[in-house]
Amino acid sequence: DKYMGDCVMAFWGAPIQSADHATQAVQAALDMIVAMSEINQEFIKNGWPQIGIGIGLNTGPMFVGDMGSDLRRSYTVIGDAVNLGSRLEALSRIYGVDIVVGDAVRRLAFGFHWQELDRVVVKGKEEAVAIYTPRQVTAGQTEADLSHELAEWAGFLRAYRHQNWDACDTMLFNLNRMNPDFALYRFYADRVSERRHLPFDPAWDGTTHFQSK
Template sequence: RKKVTLGGEQREVTILFSDLRNFTRMSEGLDPQEMLAILNHYFTRMAGIVEKHGGVVDKYVGDALMALFGAPVASADDADRALRAALEMTTALDELNQQWQRRALPTVGVGIGINTGVVVAGNMGSEKRLNYTVIGDGVNLASRLEELTKTPEYEARVIVSGATLAKAKEKYRTRRLGEVAVKGKQIPTEIFALLGLRNQKVHKDQSLLSTIIK
């Protein structure tokens, strides 16, 4: 049996962060078992979408998840896979919200951030407990983009970096949101709201003013 060792390698990866909105409000009045069942049902649905598009779930933290496209196995279209997964995740949440409404439960929102960059990927932790994961500025930016979905004026459920769109082979409808400063970088990063595929219906709460990006 081959021994698993600490260490990593540099590789280009597309990182997706998603986080539920208003889940605390939904969980009020629920017993812990029911709350956990709802959360596990949500994660099962989202993880299935990530895996369907060739990604892997790196970790769950509370009601958030982090997924990787390009590690441990890379594909030429990792950016597209991540973008398609994000769009399907938002659609799936809309369907789950309908189910929860029928049970007289509050609905929840989601924020998703996606970035592509060179990161360090490998087994990290202690010699007794290792986890395969990725670290680096590219990961931090993806997390920050997810946080930016909370910005009211953006009105965006999915925010992606220009680096990810530059790698995408499909054409997507997007709305340019501006630029964000990245720690340690002199040139700011362009960010965009992801509205859908070019021939896909725009979600009702998103602007019709979009730019076709290839």
């Protein structure tokens, strides 16, 4: 749709409706990550710094059409669902993943493995939303390996939300052995280390509140 500073915005499902717009968006995001990896291989050969991208995906009702003025207009989208997509993109840097997907996309996109990252309330919102990242089998990994990792992670999130920090430490140890280069596990290790010094809070459900974009 447009370039905005260092950002590219794209949308699916208009002007031609597409029943699988969410699946198309997730696949496009995964293809972008593959392309970026190939570009970075060239950068490494040339001795250049590698570059990275973060992608946020969301879906929902929005205004679609020609917008602007007589001097400048474009066919674009605006709305609350669009703004949330932008907020999700910013979270990719925090959680150490390439792609952050809202729950609405996760429920509509088929054929992918999903790893829940957190439940968050982003700046300007009051309702918590679950966020996910799509996972693919990597080199040296089998489908069974990935399924086992995701099952261990689901157990970790349950323990985390129940403030069972000893169980969290054990499961993070296992997860780091399965996937030692995954920044998400280091991120949560720091969180657990910080929270275990706090008193038990029966009102806390694990939701993260962000006060900045």
